[in-house]
Amino acid sequence: MELTVVDVGPDGPALHRDVAPLILALRPALDADGFAAFAAEAHAQGLVFTAAYDDRGRCLAVAAHRVLATSRGRLFFVDDLVTAPAVRSAGVGGRLFAVLRERARAAGCVRIELDSGTANHDAHRFYRAHGMAVTALHFGLDLPGEAAPVR
Structure with missing residues (x-):
C-alpha cells in the first residue's frame, strides 16, 4: 500500500x-468544537498534525507531535498517534512512526517520548515493537472547578 504523509x-x-475524526x-x-479549540491553541504552541493517506486519498493515520526544549535535551513529543480501525496491524502506524523518527532526528532531538494510558495494552505492544521502552511514570492531578477558556 502506497502512503503519502503530509502535515x-x-x-x-x-x-x-x-x-478530527481519527483524533x-x-x-x-x-x-x-472542543477539537477545533484544542487544535488552534495547540498549533500556537507548536503542535503539528501529520497524516498518512492512501492512494485513494483516505486518511489512514494521524500523529500529533511537537518539539520540546527540556533540561534533558530536545524531545520529540508525540501527543497522539492513531490509526483507522480498518487498517490497524497493516503497517500504517509503523510507517507513520518511522516518519516521526526521521523528523525527530532532523530536528536534533535526543529522544521521542509519549504517554500511553495504562490500560492501552495494544498501544504498549506497538510502541515496544518500535523500540520504545517504559522510562518514566506520568503522574496527574485533576484540578477542581472549570477549565480555563481556550483563547
Missing part, C-alpha cells in the same frame, strides 16, 4: 475532514 495545517479543510475516535470526551 495538515490549522486552516485547511483537511484538519476537520480528515484529522475524536481516540479522545471520545472531545467533541468537534
Whole structure:
C-alpha cells in the first residue's frame, strides 16, 4: 500500500475532514468544537498534525507531535498517534512512526517520548515493537472547578 504523509495545517479543510475524526475516535470526551479549540491553541504552541493517506486519498493515520526544549535535551513529543480501525496491524502506524523518527532526528532531538494510558495494552505492544521502552511514570492531578477558556 502506497502512503503519502503530509502535515495538515490549522486552516485547511483537511484538519476537520480528515484529522478530527481519527483524533475524536481516540479522545471520545472531545467533541468537534472542543477539537477545533484544542487544535488552534495547540498549533500556537507548536503542535503539528501529520497524516498518512492512501492512494485513494483516505486518511489512514494521524500523529500529533511537537518539539520540546527540556533540561534533558530536545524531545520529540508525540501527543497522539492513531490509526483507522480498518487498517490497524497493516503497517500504517509503523510507517507513520518511522516518519516521526526521521523528523525527530532532523530536528536534533535526543529522544521521542509519549504517554500511553495504562490500560492501552495494544498501544504498549506497538510502541515496544518500535523500540520504545517504559522510562518514566506520568503522574496527574485533576484540578477542581472549570477549565480555563481556550483563547
